[in-house]
Amino acid sequence: xxxxxxxxxxxxxxxxxxxxxxxxxxxxxxxxxxxxxxxxxxxxxxxxxxxxxxxxxxxxxxxxxxxxxxxxxxxxxxxxxxxxxxxxxxxxxxxxxxxxxxxxxxxxxxxxxxxxxxxxxxxxxxxxxxxxxxxxxxxxxxxxxxxxxxxxxxxxxxxxxxxxxxxxxxxxxxxxxxxxxxxxxxxxxxxxxxxxxxxxxxxxxxxxxxxxxxxxxxxxxxxxxxxxxxxxxxxxxxxxxxxxxxxxxxxxxxxxxxxxxxxxxxxxxxxxxxxxxxxxxxxxxxxxxxxxxxxxxxxxxxxxxxxxxxxxxxxxxxxxxxxxxxxxxxxxxxxxxxxxxxxxxxxxxxxxxxxxxxxxxxxxxxxxxxxxxxxxxxxxxxxxxxxxxxxxxxxxxxxxxxxxxxxxxxxxxxxxxxxxxxxxxxxxxxxxxxxxxxxxxxxxxxxxxxx
Amino acid sequence: xxxxxxxxxxxxxxxxxxxxxxxxxxxxxxxxxxxxxxxxxxxxxxxxxxxxxxxxxxxxxxxxxxxxxxxxxxxxxxxxxxxxxxxxxxxxxxxxxxxxxxxxxxxxxxxxxxxxxxxxxxxxxxxxxxxxxxxxxxxxxxxxxxxxxxxxxxxxxxxxxxxxxxxxx
Numbered sequence: 001x002x003x004x005x006x007x008x009x010x011x012x013x014x015x016x017x018x019x020x021x022x023x024x025x026x027x028x029x030x031x032x033x034x035x036x037x038x039x040x041x042x043x044x045x046x047x048x049x050x051x052x053x054x055x056x057x058x059x060x061x062x063x064x065x066x067x068x069x070x071x072x073x074x075x076x077x078x079x080x081x082x083x084x085x086x087x088x089x090x091x092x093x094x095x096x097x098x099x100x101x102x103x104x105x106x107x108x109x110x111x112x113x114x115x116x117x118x119x120x121x122x123x124x125x126x127x128x129x130x131x132x133x134x135x136x137x138x139x140x141x142x143x144x145x146x147x148x149x150x151x152x153x154x155x156x157x158x159x160x161x162x163x164x165x166x167x168x169x170x171x172x173x174x175x176x177x178x179x180x181x182x183x184x185x186x187x188x189x190x191x192x193x194x195x196x197x198x199x200x201x202x203x204x205x206x207x208x209x210x211x212x213x214x215x216x217x218x219x220x221x222x223x224x225x226x227x228x229x230x231x232x233x234x235x236x237x238x239x240x241x242x243x244x245x246x247x248x249x250x251x252x253x254x255x256x257x258x259x260x261x262x263x264x265x266x267x268x269x270x271x272x273x274x275x276x277x278x279x280x281x282x283x284x285x286x287x288x289x290x291x292x293x294x295x296x297x298x299x300x301x302x303x304x305x306x307x308x309x310x311x312x313x314x315x316x317x318x319x320x321x322x323x324x325x326x327x328x329x330x331x332x333x334x335x336x337x338x339x340x341x342x343x344x345x346x347x348x349x350x351x352x353x354x355x356x357x358x359x360x361x362x363x364x365x366x367x368x369x370x371x372x373x374x375x376x377x378x379x380x381x382x383x384x385x386x387x388x389x390x391x392x393x394x395x396x397x398x399x400x401x402x403x404x405x406x407x408x409x410x411x412x413x414x415x416x417x418x419x420x421x422x423x424x425x426x427x428x429x430x431x432x433x434x435x436x437x438x439x440x441x442x443x444x445x446x447x448x449x450x451x
Numbered sequence: 452x453x454x455x456x457x458x459x460x461x462x463x464x465x466x467x468x469x470x471x472x473x474x475x476x477x478x479x480x481x482x483x484x485x486x487x488x489x490x491x492x493x494x495x496x497x498x499x500x501x502x503x504x505x506x507x508x509x510x511x512x513x514x515x516x517x518x519x520x521x522x523x524x525x526x527x528x529x530x531x532x533x534x535x536x537x538x539x540x541x542x543x544x545x546x547x548x549x550x551x552x553x554x555x556x557x558x559x560x561x562x563x564x565x566x567x568x569x570x571x572x573x574x575x576x577x578x579x580x581x582x583x584x585x586x587x588x589x590x591x592x593x594x595x596x597x598x599x600x601x602x603x604x605x606x607x608x609x610x611x612x613x614x615x616x617x618x619x620x
Contacts, residue, residue: 046524074542081524085526085528087526175565176565186483300573303572
């Protein structure tokens with residue numbers, strides 16, 4: 001096979017980070033992973049088009065992801081179509097190789113759909129599918145000069161849908177110790193929306209604006225009790241309260257934080273951010289504040305490490321990397337550090353490696369992996385897929401599912417009709433055309449059942 | 452024995468309380484996962500799209516050949532191709548995450564295999580903090596009727612006026 005174009009897609013639930021190896025190595029294209037309908041100009045914007053949208057009031061969002069997993073493939077296809085088209089990456093996917101990320105513990109039935117889209121719809125020559133954290137060992141997050149990535153590392157990935165604690169040993173994820181907190185950027189924005197709507201203005205339909213308020217005003221408190229008292233003393237003027245000037249799209253005025261002392265005329269609407277500034281990101285550290293019965297991030301990290309082999313636990317404490325958009329909150333790193341210090345054994349060194357670019361860290365690491373000469377051995381080729389279907393991918397991509405002999409044991413009870421159908425197909429080794437027609441007949445039958 | 456019965460009914464109501472509160476919390480957590488506030492539950496379609504755009508094709512071919520957003524959009528330089536049946540069904544028949552989880556069979560995996568269902572963080576060890584449901588400050592008191600916490604008398608007044616559900620006894 002000739003050396004072909006390589007594309008990297010870090011397929012996030014909020015933003016897709018995508019680029020072509022050689023052309024976008026430094027900075028990926030950032031593509032909102034959504035289809036948005038603007039009430040103002042009655043236009044639908046898909047993926048990268050959203051940057052063209054100027055009226056951000058009452059946007060209606062349609063997101064391909066639900067709780068971190070792709071459930072709306074129509075929307076996902078629309079965004080991907082646009083991304084590969086001449087409007088953005090401008091690639092002929094049938095001539096290219098792809099590295100794409102998937103969520104942790106992705107469901108096997110969803111993985112099959114990934115395979116189908118990549119080989120049947122976009123007809124990539126080859127592809128590699130993995131989780132964002134598994135890419136980190138190939139990047140520079142932990143790298144000290146002249147030293148590679150450590151053998152043991154723990155990646156905290158706090159994104160839009162959820163927060164994961166992912167221990168990695170010798171480049172492989174230790175799935176039995178991976179933990180998830182169901183708190184991500186989406187929940188935080190919604191929580192802020194709700195607080196503000198009850199206390200001040202009704203912002204329930206203003207996801208876009210409230211997301212910006214969250215990103216510009218919120219921080220992680222290093223001392224929640226102290227900050228709470230500060231906010232209590234004088235709700236209008238204290239060291240914490242901030243005023244956010246709401247945007248006015250009719251005048252093309254965008255929102256911003258009011259600088260202290262800046263004068264304003266009365267046409268501006270002001271949103272007061274008091275204890276909301278830190279009580280919203282606080283949920284990552286105290287999910288029970290909103291009634292979610294899960295431990296906070298620090299305790300979850302401690303739990304994860306406690307489930308790893310005892311002799312290497314110290315190494316994990318000393319190599320904790322932080323990626324994902326939520327880690328950008330000011331104070332995140334300090335707060336996590338102080339909580340971890342109290343949870344870690346006294347003789348353990350605790351070292352955090354916050355990413356400077358937490359949103360694109362996984363992309364950068366993916367670029368490094370795609371450039372390695374042995375990348376070609378990781379991919380599944382189109383020919384392999386045509387021969388074996390999704391089984392080719394199941395065999396080659398290591399994920400949370402046990403490998404080889406355990407596989408059949410674990411799989412059997414769950415696998416019903418689809419599993420058998422696939423084996424039929426595999427048996428007669430049907431080439432692509434034949435496979436397509438067979439699938440068609442079956443597809444219709446299953447289709448009707450689903451409706 | 453009347454006193455005993457009394458005690459029993461009290462216990463039953465306490466249980467009911469916690470059940471109702473758990474339900475309320477669950478509903479709130481579900482709401483926090485929504486993409487849009489005003490969302491007709493279950494409907495995956497894009498409200499407003501068909502009505503306001505000129506989409507006679509989508510309308511005319513009722514139901515059978517549903518038009519999808521990815522079909523409708525034509526990108527510069529995009530080759531229009533006929534999708535395979537696999538891709539077509541994924542695009543046309545949306546399944547919720549719950550359905551997908553059920554179909555994946557991970558609920559039947561032996562406990563030795565970690566899955567999405569087993570990977571959730573363990574419950575917290577510390578008791579949870581009470582936050583005033585009105586202003587967000589520590590909530591020292593709880594509403595007698597609905598158990599929502601509040602911090603002082605002025606927040607209590609706001610709570611009674613606006614938020615009190617009056618359903619939990």
